[in-house]
Amino acid sequence: xxxxxxxxxPTAMRTPTTMRTPTxxxxxxxxxxxLLLLLGVPGAQTWNCSYAGLMDHLTSVTSNSSLDVVRPxxxxxxxxxxxxxxxxxxxxxxxxxxxxxxxxxxxxxVWENEFLTWKPSDFCGIEELTVxxxxxxxxxxxxxxxxxxxxxxxxxxxxxxxxxGLVFAGxxxxxxxxxxxxxxxFPFDTQDCSITFMxxxxxxxxxxxxxxxxxxxxxxxxxxxxxxxxxxxxxxxTTADRIRTDDxxxxxxxxxxxxxxxKPMLYxxxxxxxxxxxxxLDLTSFFISEARGEKMSFKVTVLLSISxxLLLLxxxxxxxxDNLPMIAIYCVSIFALxxxxxxxxxxxxxxxxxxxxxxxxxxxxxxxVPGDADYLKEPVEEKVRVTPGSxxxxxxxxxxxxxxxxxxxxxxxxxxxxxxxQRKFKRWAEVIDHVFFVVYFLTVVVFxxxxxxxxxxxxx
Numbered sequence: 001x002x003x004x005x006x007x008x009x010p011t012a013m014r015t016p017t018t019m020r021t022p023t024x025x026x027x028x029x030x031x032x033x034x035l036l037l038l039l040g041v042p043g044a045q046t047w048n049c050s051y052a053g054l055m056d057h058l059t060s061v062t063s064n065s066s067l068d069v070v071r072p073x074x075x076x077x078x079x080x081x082x083x084x085x086x087x088x089x090x091x092x093x094x095x096x097x098x099x100x101x102x103x104x105x106x107x108x109x110v111w112e113n114e115f116l117t118w119k120p121s122d123f124c125g126i127e128e129l130t131v132x133x134x135x136x137x138x139x140x141x142x143x144x145x146x147x148x149x150x151x152x153x154x155x156x157x158x159x160x161x162x163x164x165g166l167v168f169a170g171x172x173x174x175x176x177x178x179x180x181x182x183x184x185x186f187p188f189d190t191q192d193c194s195i196t197f198m199x200x201x202x203x204x205x206x207x208x209x210x211x212x213x214x215x216x217x218x219x220x221x222x223x224x225x226x227x228x229x230x231x232x233x234x235x236x237x238t239t240a241d242r243i244r245t246d247d248x249x250x251x252x253x254x255x256x257x258x259x260x261x262x263k264p265m266l267y268x269x270x271x272x273x274x275x276x277x278x279x280x281l282d283l284t285s286f287f288i289s290e291a292r293g294e295k296m297s298f299k300v301t302v303l304l305s306i307s308x309x310l311l312l313l314x315x316x317x318x319x320x321x322d323n324l325p326m327i328a329i330y331c332v333s334i335f336a337l338x339x340x341x342x343x344x345x346x347x348x349x350x351x352x353x354x355x356x357x358x359x360x361x362x363x364x365x366x367x368x369v370p371g372d373a374d375y376l377k378e379p380v381e382e383k384v385r386v387t388p389g390s391x392x393x394x395x396x397x398x399x400x401x402x403x404x405x406x407x408x409x410x411x412x413x414x415x416x417x418x419x420x421x422q423r424k425f426k427r428w429a430e431v432i433d434h435v436f437f438v439v440y441f442l443t444v445v446v447f448x449x450x451x452x453x454x455x456x457x458x459x460x
Contacts, residue, residue, distance in 0.1 A: 049124035055131075057123075058116055067136050071206065072113040079205060082139045083110040083212045084197055086256050087221055088237065090228040092174070094191075094260075096183060097318050100147060101193060101260075102176045104227070109169045110212060111139060117165045130158045138169060139207055144196040148176035183317060186325040187267035188455045190235070195256040198244075209254035211239050231266060235259040271309060271327060275334050278302050279444060282338050285345075286437045296349060299342045306335045330451055337444065344436045351429035358425065 071080055089104040113136065120127045136159060152174035160168040179193035199207045213221070215238045222237055238257040244250070282302050288295040310331050317325060 049126075051126070051129060054118065054123050054126055054129055057118060067113070067115060068134065070137065071202075072115050072137050074114050079208050080111055080139070081208050081210060082141060083210050084108070084141060084254055085212050085218065086195065086237070087218065087225060088234060088258070089225060091230055091232045091234065091260065092228070093230070094181075094232060096181055096316060099178060099181050099318065100176055101179050102148075102174065105175045106170065106172050109139060109141060111167055112165045113137070113161070113167050114165055116161050116167070118163050120163050127163045129161045131161055133157055133159050133169065136167060139199060140201055141197050141199055141209070143175065143177060144198055145177035145179070145194065146175060147178055148174060152176075183325045184323045185455065186317065186327050187262055187264040189262050191260045193258045193260070195258060197254040197256075198251055204250040204252040207252060209252045210241055211254070215239060231263045232260045233263060235261050267327070271313065272330070275306065275309060275331060276448075278305055279334050279337065282341055283441060283444065285341075286433070296342070296345050299338065299345055303335070303338050303342055306331070306338060310335060326451065326454055333447055337440070337447070341440060344432070348429045348433050351425050351432070354425055
């Protein structure tokens with residue numbers, strides 16, 4: 001491209017040498033410059049307006065630095081600020097046995113690369129460039145409580161670089177992290193868990209963590225993009241950045257506090273209401289008559305039903321819990337109350353059976369009439385004694401009617417004694433049953449009020 005020759009070729013436009021030569025020369029120079037600009041600028045614009053041109057520019061600038069190995073600062077004493085935001089897509093699972101929570105999260109990291117800067121005006125207004133992730137240095141920020149599989153992490157293949165040197169990198173992850181679950185108020189419990197971000201290789205003087213958005217914005221964004229929560233509800237998401245002092249170095253830590261609340265309706269329907277209903281059935285069993293023989297079997301059936309619910313609760317709650325959960329206290333207390341009620345029913349049944357047995361034994365002894373055999377033999381063996389001077393006519397002997405009358409009187413007396421003894425055992429059984437029902441009813445009312453107050457205090 002030889003613009004000067006092309007400019008000088010036209011001769012028709014030249015004026016004679018005697019007429020205004022300087023003006024023509026100046027005009028030719030201006031035309032040459034304009035042609036040079038018209039022919040040269042498009043080529044330059046085509047090169048500088050492409051991403052390839054920007055990449056070549058950045059490569060030439062950073063040819064002497066290892067951007068994928070070392071921290072991208074011009075002075076090693078400069079601290080790299082890493083802004084990290086966490087958003088929750090869903091609460092997938094809460095395992096009370098293993099004390100872990102599985103969430104679907106998205107996090108974005110932003111930091112400054114001092115070598116990747118350019119003027120957008122030099123490249124037709126290009127302000128952002130996408131480059132492969134493997135070409136740049138990425139902060140090694142990990143989650144301290146993370147126990148998830150590495151296959152659940154989905155890093156973006158590219159990162160975004162802005163003209164001021166800011167680098168944006170995103171990550172989606174099915175995060176499973178440990179959390180000390182407090183199940184005392186189960187199923188009306190609220191859990192506070194921590195997700196701690198920290199660098200394992202850099203201290204606070206090299207990498208300092210922070211957040212871009214405030215807590216209100218993060219909560220609003222998480223609630224907007226939340227897809228599934230299961231039986232849980234996200235209450236709030238707060239952040240706290242601090243520097244932890246260690247024996248070897250100071251480490252910058254960014255801690256996210258996540259607060260969950262359980263939706264208790266399922267457990268109310270499956271545990272609390274059935275146990276309350278079984279307790280009411282046990283109270284109504286006191287109105288069943290002992291003579292029917294169904295009271296004991298009914299109480300035992302209620303006790304077995306509560307045992308089944310206890311087995312289901314055992315598979316749900318962890319065995320390492322220090323404090324007994326409220327629902328466990330609820331189940332065990334109802335089981336104990338119904339068990340004591342069964343023992344009381346057994347005692348009352350024993351007294352009633354003992355009363356019947358004693359009455360039967362006394363009736364049998366009465367019918368045997370001990371000592372009457374000798375009395376009956378007495379008129380036969382008795383000899384008529386004749387004293388001197390007395391008549392030979394014997395005294396009037398006792399007839400059969402008198403003997404039977406004596407026997408009847410003794411039987412009546414024995415039956416009266418037997419009825420008195422029978423009333424004594426039966427009266428004891430009735431008193432024990434009535435007193436126990438009153439005490440049992442008051443205990444149940446106090447216990448239910450205690451449980452209701454404890455659970456409602458946690459909800460408020």
